Amino acid sequence: MSERYKKVNVTCPICKKSNNLDIPSIVFSQKKIGTIKIQIPKGVVCPDHQFIIFFDSEGKVRGYEKIDISMTMPKKKDERQIMEELTLKKMMNIFGTYEFYSLIHAKIFNYPIFIVIGEDFKYSSNFLNKIANSILPERYTGGRTIHIYKETDYDSIEITTKDGLLLDVNKQILQIPWEQKLKFEENIVNKALEIIDEQEQTFVFQQIVSDFTKEAECALDILEDIDDISKKDLIKEISKRLFKPKINSYRFNLIVEFINQRFSPKFTEKIR
Ligand SMILES: [Zn+2]
Structure with missing residues (x-):
């Protein structure tokens, strides 16, 4: 693979501001049929809006979808928050709200998860798999579906199935393999936060x-x-x-x- 990232110009569907984004090349190299779905958080293209963007495998923009999930927590990475024990709120701080819902969805519905981490990320894949399994009923636990990569290891990511969730913590990019909205996950988190x-x-x-x-x-x-x-x-x-x-x-x-x-x-x- 030649380039780790592909430059793509993205325009906000709401306010029309635009920005060049680095999308991991691996997203486009999966020879996936149909569209590639990527979540754009607030502050990446414009300061006010988050949305989902659809690309074809050539990297051409094919459409947009607004994210209508309320952001219960601001996206903020505070190193002091990273401690031994991972609580719900800490997880949401580390990954971001929408990303966290996506991780829950991937775990329940058994999509492999590929997380590209930054240097300050302190958790092992063993640890995250253990936590993720703890939200499932007994008969669905045991799977090790979360894989962690450093940015420098990008070329070694093997997305063995086109149906994986790819979360790049550095670039705040998330490739989503499903069609469903994340209302179910939002509801679980809100109930738990009560x-x-x-x-x-x-x-x-x-x-x-x-x-x-x-x-x-x-x-x-x-x-x-x-x-x-x-x-x-x-x-x-x-x-x-x-x-x-x-x-x-x-x-x-x-x-x-x-x-x-x-x-x-x-x-x-x-x-x-
Ligand atoms: Zn905007």
Whole structure:
């Protein structure tokens, strides 16, 4: 690979200010079909707006999407905050709010995570994998899906699947492999932040993720025994079996994503 970064001119879709960004070349070299999705935080292109930008594999801009998640914490890296124990708030300070939601999404939905770190980053991949596994229900733990690289090791990053999350802490760049909005993750974090005890926060994570995986497992059970089913009937059947109100379309799409990523798309292909 010749250049580590590719210069791309990006214009803010809201205020039209523009800036040249260094996007990791590896993002474009994955021969990915379809669009590449990159999150642009506030202050990178213009001071006021954050958004997601879509590129084709040539690096041409194909579109924009506004990020409508409220930023519960400012993005700020304070070295004094980096201590032995990683709490929720510290994690959000280190990675940034949207990046943190993306890490949670990648962990729950089993996307490999590639983090390119700065010099002041003090955590090992072992440690981060341990923390990340602690938010999952028992049967989904054990995976080592977080990989850490120094900027100088860029060329050795092996994104073995096109479906990885790439977070470059130096350049504040995040390549996102999924279509879903991160409302589910925002909700988990907000619920956890309501709790003062930091140990209890982990249990809140586990509980909410576990409620979700029960729905996904129920959907999987139904799909395993059937040749085809409509989305409407599947939602009805999940509700009946779990004695719960019917899930909405967003939740349904999350379930489909979960089954595709953790089991196989052959099940969700049965949904008409
Ligand atoms: Zn702007």
